[in-house]
Amino acid sequence: MSRTVAEIVVETLIDAGAKRCWGIVGDTINHFTDAIRRSDMRWIHVRHEEAGALAAGGEAYMTGELAVCAGTCGPGSLHFVNGIFESHRNGAPVVLIASDVARVEAGLGFPQAVDQRKVYEQYSVFCEYISHPDQARRIVTLAAQAALNKGGVAVVIVNGDMFTEKTSDALDWSVHRPAPVLRPSDAELDRLADALNGADKVTIYAGIGARAAHDQVVALAQALAAPVVHTSRAKEFIEPDNPMNIGMTGILGNKAGVEAIDRADIMLCLGTDFAWTQFYPDGKHVIQIDRDPTHLGRRAPVGMGLVGDVGPTIDALLPRLTGDRDRAHLEHALKQWDEDRTAYATSAEEPDPSLIHPQAVAQLLDGLAAKDAIMTADGGSPQVWLLRHIRATGARRFLISLLHGTMAAAYPQAMGIAAAYPDRQVIALCGDGGMTMLMGDLLTLVQEKLPVKLLIFNNGSLGFVEMEQRVEGLLDSYTALQNPDFAALAKVCGLSGWRVDDIGDLEPAMTDWLAADGPALLDVRVNRMELVMPPHVKPSQVASTAMFGVKAVLDGRTKEVVDLLRNNFFR
Incomplete structure (x- = not known):
């Protein structure tokens, strides 16, 4: 019996273990998404393809199983790029179905035509066209096998008209997942x-x-x-x-x-x-x-x-x-580790109830979150607060953009994780810069009923960049953010929302936020004048920070310098 290429691609992905496909429907993948509609695979409609790639990567990283995303030709597929690079660097087994213009228009400068291979072959474990209908099952099988065994993203490029082609290829191509024992001689x-x-x-x-x-x-x-x-x-x-x-x-x-x-x-x-x-x-x-x-x-x-x-x-x-x-040697190291943990704990102490240190937020979350919670964190300071102040219990899982270092990864990755683990507590530690970069997919959380808990460290700035500039002796520039009331915005989008401006309100708000049904957002106004201190502070860093202080005073920003010193050096 002959089948369409679209049907075979979907069937092969399901046979390889895929349960979901993330993306935005449109022209060159319409027949593919229609095949998904008639299958057991779940299509999850995102508002930006980058969020879809990050979600697929979060799902695949946590489960170790195949996740899928798919995009239309040109802009649709290109919007995936950053999320695909992030997922690939994490070793997440993802297959991207990247569609192209109809074959009759290929190579002729047709609108939205893009050389997908040149874009994706630099960061993938497999990148190949389906050039003939009889190749469909074989190519997709090899892509899934590469993604699962090599750990990374595999890209299958399909011209839009190829999806409608039929084939009677009945060869039993299947994914193999060997588990060799590898050790030195x-x-x-x-x-x-x-x-x-x-x-x-x-x-x-x-x-x-x-x-x-x-x-x-x-x-x-x-x-x-x-x-x-x-x-x-x-x-x-x-x-x-x-x-x-x-x-x-x-x-x-x-x-x-x-x-x-x-x-x-x-x-x-x-x-x-x-x-x-x-x-x-x-x-x-x-x-x-x-x-x-x-x-x-x-x-x-x-x-x-x-x-x-x-x-x-x-x-x-x-x-x-x-x-x-x-x-x-061991005892000396363990003694210093005790001192390090004590320093982390005291760094969260609040000298002023109207001033909320981000460390205090992370430490409270550590105590209130489930022992098997799955947490993601945006690049920049949220990842620091997670790594330093959230305990690993053996059941908790973490995902942070440590290799690609992208903004805005936390809550899209959490979407994918929540889809795979609907009964687990999934928490995204977001920066205000990261949140506002891909804010449109708050609507995906509601529409797709993904119960992610979003925690925003709202300091009104690109805080990590601001710190970098100051440590280099520069005046911080272009880092300020004019943010909305995130809690109010969440409610407009259909999420539950809380806003905290005073440390005394933090614990009850966080308790209610974690207990909320469905997706929920907690907006915490944290101290902007917070340095992420390295293990050893070099004299050059002290000198550069001092130079920032001099420049800031001369620029009329004396209060900021006082706050920086008070909150980081004289607590």
Whole structure:
């Protein structure tokens, strides 16, 4: 029996595990969306394609299963670009159906014609046209297989008229998902064990590649008396139930993590490709274990680079480790970690009830949110408050734009997560800049009945950029935001809404907001004069901030300088 290409594409995606498709209907995908209408797949209508790509990426990242988005030719497909790049960098298995103009018009400068391959092949695991109806099932199967096994976005390009073509191709193409065990050779493991057995101070640095190896990482740390530092992306996987955990390194990290790496004889990197080279030790021995050989030595020179998955590698390594360990290095790091956490807690103390520190908002949320809540955070300061003040429980999940660093990712990603997990508490920590960038999809939350809880850190500015400018000794420029009353706006859009201007009103409002049925928004006016302090403040940063103070005073902004000092240095 002959079927249309549109029907085969939809059927193949469903067979590969896809349950939803995010997008906006129109001309070149009308036959595709009609095939979805007649299938078990759910079409979710967004108001901007970028939000659709972010939502598909959020769904796929959290579930590990295939998600789909689809766009019309030209502007429709191009609007997906930033969300596709974000999702791909997160390793989310997404298939984008990017349509093109009819074949008879291809190559002739027809309106809305775009070379989709040139746009998407630079950041995808698969990018190919369906060039003949008999290819439809095979191409879509290969796309889904690449997305699921390589971890990233696969793009299938289809001319609008191709969807209506029929084929009787009955070959049984299907997606394969192998699960090989990958570890270094015995000789390499012996060499690794010799190095670790001979080292006095080992610090483990665990990344997202260790996500499935929590217990093995803890066991290795105990065997080596090694503190465990984790990347930001690995927080939810490595932090819970880990007595050796001492936080993070990097600009968003803490003193214990930075110092433990700096003091170590060996920095043992497990499944991490952390990009900020200034946080690797100078002249120290780095050993890196990663499943991708192209990552070895990419960020810092390594004394030993081994290919393997973290869990199987540790399982094979542990019997090779010998000798008692001096715990002084570990105890020093754990003591500093206690001091770091105390500093985080006191940073939220409010000297003025009309002044709400964003840290206080995050800490209250940590106590009130469900122990299995799923949280997203916008790039900039909301991600800092989540990483520093929201505890990983082992059941909570987090998604932050840490590799692509885009604005406005939090609540669109939360839409996709809420669609996949309708019975879980899904919370988006939003900046006011991020919220206003893609505000139109508040309507999607209502129309598609997605019960996302939106928390807006409303400081009236692009706060992280403002901080960057000040630390560089510049007057902050063009960062101010004239915001609406977000709570009132939410109510107009059909969401429940709360606004908080005083710290005394925060807890009851947050309690009601979390308990609300359906999507809800909490707008909290937080302190604008808030610096995200790095683990070590360099003299050059102090000098640059002082230079900002001088310039601001000369510019008639003395009150801002006083507030900045009072709220960040003299609390």
